[in-house]
Amino acid sequence: MGDYISAIWGWDERAQRVFHDRLFTPGRWKIITVRGEDVGMLNVERRPEEIYLARIEVHPDHQGRGIGARLVRSLLDEAARDGKELALDVLDVNERAQALYRRLGLHEVARHGDDAIKVRMSTRPPVVQAQTVIDSREEADEIAEVVVRERLAACAQVWGPITSTYWWEGEVETAEEWAVVMKTPAAIYPELEARIRELHPYDVPDIVATRLAAGLPDYLTWVRTETRPPDGPDQG
Structure with a gap:
């Protein structure tokens, strides 16, 4: 030491x-x-x-x-x-x-x-909060439904519309979008990110994740329980 x-x-x-x-x-x-x-x-x-x-x-x-x-x-x-x-x-x-x-x-x-x-x-793997945004409420709902059904996320919330301002191809753009917020173990996040990428129509989608520093222990346990092991079979 x-x-x-x-x-x-x-x-x-x-x-x-x-x-x-x-x-x-x-x-x-x-x-x-x-x-x-x-x-x-x-x-x-x-x-x-x-x-x-x-x-x-x-x-x-x-x-x-x-x-x-x-x-x-x-x-x-x-x-x-x-x-x-x-x-x-x-x-x-x-x-x-x-x-x-x-x-x-x-x-x-x-x-x-x-x-x-x-x-x-x-011994309990960390949990992350992942998020993406998309310009269609229907497509946001689809992403939420797919990732939860496939147990890549324990839950997903869709909220909006929100106003996003960003650079794209040399111009400042403004768009109405919807956010999808998901909870999943950090070990599963790469699979979740890849699946969102498949479903997302944007060339460069906003897909990010933040590791949760704390949370209600029973809730975090529930998140781990309701998602599948990394690269594991769908439990549904």
Whole structure:
């Protein structure tokens, strides 16, 4: 961990000791023991909606032996049994840990902290809000109906008319359009985008998506449940 802290902030021994003395709570940590030898520490918070892996530290002499992976798999099993999410934060510069968590099935869902130095990862894939606009209410309704029926989106709302002003072929244009707003897991978005592109008559359609930073957990679970797996068969 020290190498990653140094890479971001530089190492100040006194500041690190003050930080440690202020925040370290021994009762929240468990010692990781392998064959009677202490090899690391683990801090897990069991919250109502999630199991949060606050910290996992394995001594350098024991890294690369699968100890961390086995512990995370154990937490994954516990989360699955309890119907909860497993979540954690990892420093952006710690690419090795991120790669491990991805192999174990976690997804990046957000970035936070100064300069987005922390990556939030979770067993629940992120959800995006996708949107397109089109100059026909009938065609907007068709896009909404098709992507929901094919389970590329859990839901779609059509609203308008709206007035759009934009550059096209060297001229400023104004048009009346309708917007289609959809919710889908980020992993399915490429398929959703491709399907909208097939249905859309514009040469360069406005198709964009924004990752949702937060939302009612039950609603986000519903979005994931009502869409098909990436490249999977239609459930309808």
